[in-house]
Amino acid sequence: MSADPPLRPGWVAPEVADEFPELGLVLTDADARGGRTMPHVRERLRTLSNRFTGARAVTLRQEPVPWAYRVFFRQAGIDPDERRTPIEQIAIDRLTHGGFKAAGRVDDALLIATLETAVPVLAFDAERLDGELGLRLTRSGERLGGDGRSLAGSQIAIADGSRAVAVLFGDTAEAVVPTRETKRIVLVAVRVKGVPAVSVEEALWSAAELLEESG
Amino acid sequence: MSEVLDRDALLTVTPVPGVEVDERAARRSLREQIAKLEAELGMLFCSTYPRKGFQWDVPSRGGPRILSTGELERLRDDLLDKLDHNRKLLSDRTYVEDLNRRRIEEMMLDPAAHKWVRIANEDIGEPGCKHWHVRPRYGLLGMLMNWWRVRISSGCPLARGRGRRP
Numbered sequence: 001m002s003a004d005p006p007l008r009p010g011w012v013a014p015e016v017a018d019e020f021p022e023l024g025l026v027l028t029d030a031d032a033r034g035g036r037t038m039p040h041v042r043e044r045l046r047t048l049s050n051r052f053t054g055a056r057a058v059t060l061r062q063e064p065v066p067w068a069y070r071v072f073f074r075q076a077g078i079d080p081d082e083r084r085t086p087i088e089q090i091a092i093d094r095l096t097h098g099g100f101k102a103a104g105r106v107d108d109a110l111l112i113a114t115l116e117t118a119v120p121v122l123a124f125d126a127e128r129l130d131g132e133l134g135l136r137l138t139r140s141g142e143r144l145g146g147d148g149r150s151l152a153g154s155q156i157a158i159a160d161g162s163r164a165v166a167v168l169f170g171d172t173a174e175a176v177v178p179t180r181e182t183k184r185i186v187l188v189a190v191r192v193k194g195v196p197a198v199s200v201e202e203a204l205w206s207a208a209e210l211l212e213e214s215g
Numbered sequence: 216m217s218e219v220l221d222r223d224a225l226l227t228v229t230p231v232p233g234v235e236v237d238e239r240a241a242r243r244s245l246r247e248q249i250a251k252l253e254a255e256l257g258m259l260f261c262s263t264y265p266r267k268g269f270q271w272d273v274p275s276r277g278g279p280r281i282l283s284t285g286e287l288e289r290l291r292d293d294l295l296d297k298l299d300h301n302r303k304l305l306s307d308r309t310y311v312e313d314l315n316r317r318r319i320e321e322m323m324l325d326p327a328a329h330k331w332v333r334i335a336n337e338d339i340g341e342p343g344c345k346h347w348h349v350r351p352r353y354g355l356l357g358m359l360m361n362w363w364r365v366r367i368s369s370g371c372p373l374a375r376g377r378g379r380r381p
Contacts, residue, residue: 015281067253
């Protein structure tokens, strides 16, 4: 049994930290082992589907961690009933499709980690990042991933040393999404006010463990 | 005297030269109010289930970004309006549902006085397809003889039908 991988905080630009003191990223690294869903993960998804009922989906927003993300969405100018929080989107997909769909090892790991902790976890290709990830406001005329769609100014984005690689709780630049050739993945959990550190740690360790297992 | 009664003049705060107004405390307070309102909306959302016709969306502000103090205030007000509106709507609905529950009891006691009345689970704020329907026993004969009864449906139809006949 391997030890839990070390976690490290991402940087936060002062203007973001000033407004949202408890907003932050927590990062860890994991070996990338892409490919198809493992049979035991498929079984785990099936079990989780059976346990996730419509009643749970309705009361989800009253649970402390999902509620914390809804609050952050409101405070950051996003309507959580229009653009769902990650855990609520998973709940809606579960009800729509009748179960959690396996979508490959990386996506499965992120899904299970988010589902079990309600903390959103993202994955980036470590080799395509320029330094550590953090949170900052986008600059006027900036493009997603450096050459993607143009971003509105002053949006909160996940960025590396040179460019914005994802809009917070929004889309991610194609260039940094893990592919079959990816060898190392950076797992990122977004922490907001009201989310206990233990939930964030659990989310990252759970995702990392699933990625390691799948090899 | 007219100066004393000039409310607008009283409410206008003249900035003191050399003193900077720190908005951070006000913004923090607004964010806390928004969090509290979101919690109350969440509770109300669960209370309204499975009723339909409630609107929960509060327009987004093009986020994720840092909202200005004015935008936070407007958001707080919008959430409050939504909460008030939905609370009143729920109150009205529960009143009507209570009347419907009472009506079901009356239908059961005296079906002939409630001919053809049909009340569904939805009318009493409950999930499912069950309904209470006052119908004549034996069809036309029951109508002529005034034999009325309450027929209670067995629930929602099965998704895949009843299956093959044995």
